[in-house]
Amino acid sequence: MHPIVIVGSGLAGYTLLKEIRKRDMTTPVTIVTADDGAFYSKPNLSNALTSGKTAAALAGASAEKMATEQNATVLPHTRVTAIDTQTRRIRTDSGELDYSKLVLAIGADPIPHGLSGDGAGSVLAVNDLADYAAFRGAIDGKKRITILGGGLIGCEFANDLAQAGFAVDVVHLGGWPLERLLPVEAGRRMADSLAAIGVTWHFGRTAKSVTRVANGYQVTLDNGDAIDAGVVLSAIGLRPRTLLAQAAGIAVGRGIQTNGLLETGSPDVYAMGDCAEVEGLNLPYVQPLMVQARALAATLTGTPTPVAYPAMPVMVKTPAHPVAVLPPKIGAAGGWKVECGDTGICALHTDASGRLQGFALTGSETGRRGALAKELAA
Ligand SMILES: Cc1cc2nc3c(=O)[nH]c(=O)nc-3n(C[C@H](O)[C@H](O)[C@H](O)COP(=O)(O)OP(=O)(O)OC[C@H]3O[C@@H](n4cnc5c(N)ncnc54)[C@H](O)[C@@H]3O)c2cc1C
Known part of the structure; x- marks a missing residue:
């Protein structure tokens, strides 16, 4: 088999x-992975300085240990290069492998920054443990870091680095951080709190070039301003990895497209996690992939189970001013009602009849996320 x-x-x-494995200890399962196969929790990468962890300390069980513990085969350092959906066989850089069912959980790539200048090739992005090890090596002995992008990952790194004593510049095209998720008042409050610990914001700006100078780099912005940086970190976003599926004739849009059972258009090929677009939605966070994993495990072990998401607030790990957000559905009618207190902001997105459609909470107000998520689910 x-x-x-x-x-x-x-x-x-x-x-x-x-x-x-919670459902079935014996069906053969093989994990094929391009990296070293060590288990780690990716969200820990953006607060590891504050929590005093090195890249090595963030790595949990090795590929070998995972294989033993889960009674599976794990093939590390093995890249899948093609899928033949007719013969149900994958090609890898070290041979071919037949499958009964194939699950693509191949994640997302950092969006290319497109910068010019002789320092552009040294701009880093952190999307896995190996990237993080390289980043920690690069910031050693440096004082100033420029972060490109003030979304979730950019803000979390800004907080972590500033907390650890670095001077941090964040270059962000929007008018406030996380502007696609947060109303302006909440974004501004978060920006002010990060500014208070050493973050300098450059809103409404993009970086054009990175050039080498003595002791580091100069980042030039679209208005001509220049920022000195020891290291430049790009956090402008991630793009689901779709090329492998696309080359195999599997439908892709923003991600690898699936129905609610996580089935792609090809028989016995499934997709989940950051690479997947499930019924039109790409949700690149941990909680959705947990829900997907439970549903797909049931499906693969004989009980077809569609994904049913609960209300899933996203926590932004910015201890200087934490944020919990559950954005309204795209295109939802209505608007934000914002209450600003001294220690936090409560913004509720409601429709014309006052029904809750989403929320953004900051600071002390984040404690209300559980109750509001329940109200939303109801
Ligand atoms: C810095 C950071 C902080 C984050 N913080 C949070 C947070 O606080 N809360 C939250 O909910 N989410 C957070 N996220 C998002 C969350 O971490 C991701 O949604 C999640 O980890 C994605 O997991 P994944 O398995 O889908 O993808 P990945 O972790 O990217 O795994 C993809 C795997 O596919 C392998 N692969 C790719 N292509 C091939 C190939 N061709 N052949 C073989 N193997 C291949 C890779 O080697 C890797 O093992 C954060 C993300 C980042 C980058």
């Missing part, structure tokens, strides 16, 4: 393996 083959050993791939 050919194994269930999971491509990817991120939180999506490994959570699926664990969920399968």
